[in-house]
Amino acid sequence: MGTAEIVDIARSVWKAIIIIVLAFAALNFLIQALLRWEKRFMNRILNRIEYENEFAVSYAHVNDLIYIRERVTNRNAIPLPKIRVDFSTPSSLEFPEIKTALVNTSRVVTSLYSLGSDQRVLRNRSVKCTTRGFYDIKGASVTVRGFISGALFSRAVEINAKLWVYPEFIDMRTLYQFSSSPMGDVIVRRWIMEDPFLYSGVRVYRPGDAFKKIHWGLTAKNREIMVRQNDYTSEMKLCVALNIQPSPVLYGNIVDKTIAETGIKVAATLVDQATEVNAPVSFICNSIRRGSRNAIEVIDYGKGKKHFAYIMENMAQLMINNSRTLEELVDYLYENISDSAIVIVTHYVNYNVLHSAGRLSGKGNKVQFIVLDDEYKYNDIRMNTDIVFLSMKNAV
Known part of the structure; x- marks a missing residue:
């Protein structure tokens, strides 16, 4: 093979290489152009997908089963076979009907949709509230797959879903053990005074009824002692004081939160009972809510649904961390509460x-202790003090 032939072969090879390189460059340019077009196109697709997320209620109680509403709308002229939506909530909000992923203290919820053009889908997800507090969902991620590359394209969506989880109410009659006073077994509405001017009917005599309340005419007619039944007055103020400190020797952060949580349930129940009869109620606690710098959490007297909601919201955010001792809490009551x-x-x-606490009676107050304890440690002091003992065994 001569030199000329070798040169011709080399030229041909170089021409082929140049053609291949140019072809690959053109192909790459075309692919990049298609990918850029796909990105712009998919962004338009994403911008025409509407997503809304809200709780069905604005507040709930611990252990309530509520719903979260998801609404997805495809405003595009083409169908979308797969739309993925991800949002995160605190882990204490459980979704019993679907699988979710836990990441640290958050729960990631994933939903898949297949929508035709101009189609809307509404879903209700069951949510169980396991812990009191304030919860909000601030955003979600909407994801679709590209038609050309198969790549995933996402868009962040702002959400403003908010939920208050109030403390659970508790039937204190199921926890009742014994009381130090003859009237202490009447826990529900124990602190509401009967109004002598509000007459609601008659009833059979019960031990402890006043002699002056006997209705002599009906007693003779029915051949059993009948007494006048007075209605309840809403003028009696109730102050609910909650002690978070589990014992005199423990202070600050509390490891075992079971007793404190039960105390919050009892306090919430008392506030609810006062609200039902439109009685003024206040709440004082030797712990503070999140974000507060006060040494003692104090909510002044008020009544009505708005005041009730305000107290419940503060209880929802109470930390199990006593900032003052029980003695300091009682001293605060003595300095600030009367009648x-x-x-x-x-x-x-x-x-x-x-x-x-004995000093409180000198300021026109009626004082009662509700003690959360299963052990009878107070035999020598409870006889002269109004104390109701509740069992912790049935509280959890």
Whole structure:
């Protein structure tokens, strides 16, 4: 093979290489152009997908089963076979009907949709509220797959879904053990005074009824003692004081939160009972809510649904971390509360506390302790003090 032939072969090879390189460059340019066009096109597709997310209610209680509403609308002229939506909630909101992923303290919820053109889908997801608090969903991610490359394209969507989870109400009659006073077994509405001017009917005599309430005419007619039944007045103020401190020697952050959570349930129930009869109620606690710098959480007297919601929202955000001792809480009551029925919900009492609480009666207050304890430790002091003992065994 001569030199000329070798040169011709080399030229041909180089020409082929140049053609191949140019072809690949043109193909790459075309692919990049298609991908850029796909990106712009898919962004338009995403912008015409509407997503809304909201809770069916604005508030719930612990262990309530509520719904979260998802609404997806495809405003595009073409159908979308697969739309993926991801949003995150705190892990204490459980979704019992679907599988979710836990990431640290958050729960990632994924929903898949297939929508035709100009089609809307509405879904209700069951949500169980397991812990009190304030929850909000601030955003979601909408994802679709590209028609050319198969790549995923996403868009962030702003959401403003909010939910208050109030403390659970509790039937204190199921927890009742015994009381130090003859009337202590009447826990529900125990602190509401009967109005002598509001007459609602008659009933059979019960031990402890006043002699002056006997209706002699109906007693002779029915051949059993009948007494006048007075209605309840809403003029009696109730102060619910909650002690978070589990014992005199523990202070600050509390590891075992079961007793404190039960105390919050009892306090919430008392506030609910006062609201039902439109009685003025206040709430005081030696713990504080999240974001507060106060040493003691104090909500002044008020009544009505708005005041009730305000107290519940504060209870929802209470931290299990006592900022003051029980003795300091009672001292605060002595300095600031008068002419009220005071119910102190606590896990313990002792001589110092009862001595401080005794001063409250001198300011026109009626004081009752609700003690959350299964052990009878107060045989020597409860006889002269109005104390109701509740069992913790059935509270959880």
